Amino acid sequence: MKWSELSDNWCPVARTLSVLGDRWTLLILRDCLLGLSRFEQFAESSGMTRHILADRLKRLVEAGILVRNPYSEAPKRYDYVLTEKGQELAPALMTLRDWGKKHLPVRRASAS
Amino acid sequence: MKWSELSDNWCPVARTLSVLGDRWTLLILRDCLLGLSRFEQFAESSGMTRHILADRLKRLVEAGILVRNPYSEAPKRYDYVLTEKGQELAPALMTLRDWGKKHLPVRRASAS
DNA sequence: GCCCCATAGTGCTGTTTCAGAACTTGCTGG
């Protein structure tokens, strides 16, 4: 089955994953919830390639989770901010965070 | 950055995603929470290829989220059941489900 | 004994996605 076909799946979990179930999208949303909004910030924070980042941002805008907002006219510059729909993903990120904190401790000695 | 390098990330969300942030893993866990446990059941329910399914099951067992359990000796057969660690992902799946139900309605006329 | 079935995978081939780095575009400041 192709991944894109999940968007019509009967299961709401599958539909959700069809939007943000790839390897980087949730990390972008984490950064948004932490207050980041610019392309370079996402690139540095997540460590993903600029190519994939551009693609994911485009998809998130199409999905209505982010809005592409011009913050500078002179040299045309855009940043990305969460819509209400996107902000409602916060609980999901938090449950993932809590599970990770409990079950996936950092291996390095320097505790958080 | 390679995906596998996320497992040592400072961020618990990133560490969580390093385990189950690919395109199919959360769908397998959904099926587990729905009571499925056998290879063929997962394959049919999720529609993923058997190749990827085998790989994901192996990883989930290594991560301590599933256990591979022999349910038949005669022809050696195994099924997969959630550990406690795995069951604690239920809240995360539920928040994803709730978001999907609210924001990603099925396009087909036949409502749920 | 022989054949087919069920179950849990593995192998193979071609397509899609991803990683990494360089390049582009439009403007600012020196």
Added chain:
DNA sequence: CCAGCAAGTTCTGAAACAGCACTATGGGGC
């Protein structure tokens, strides 16, 4: 005029994935 910043785009090779066939092990019918 050149360097620098920001938001991408282009290019090439590597990894992951899709689809299907195939293997392995035992059971049951005939």
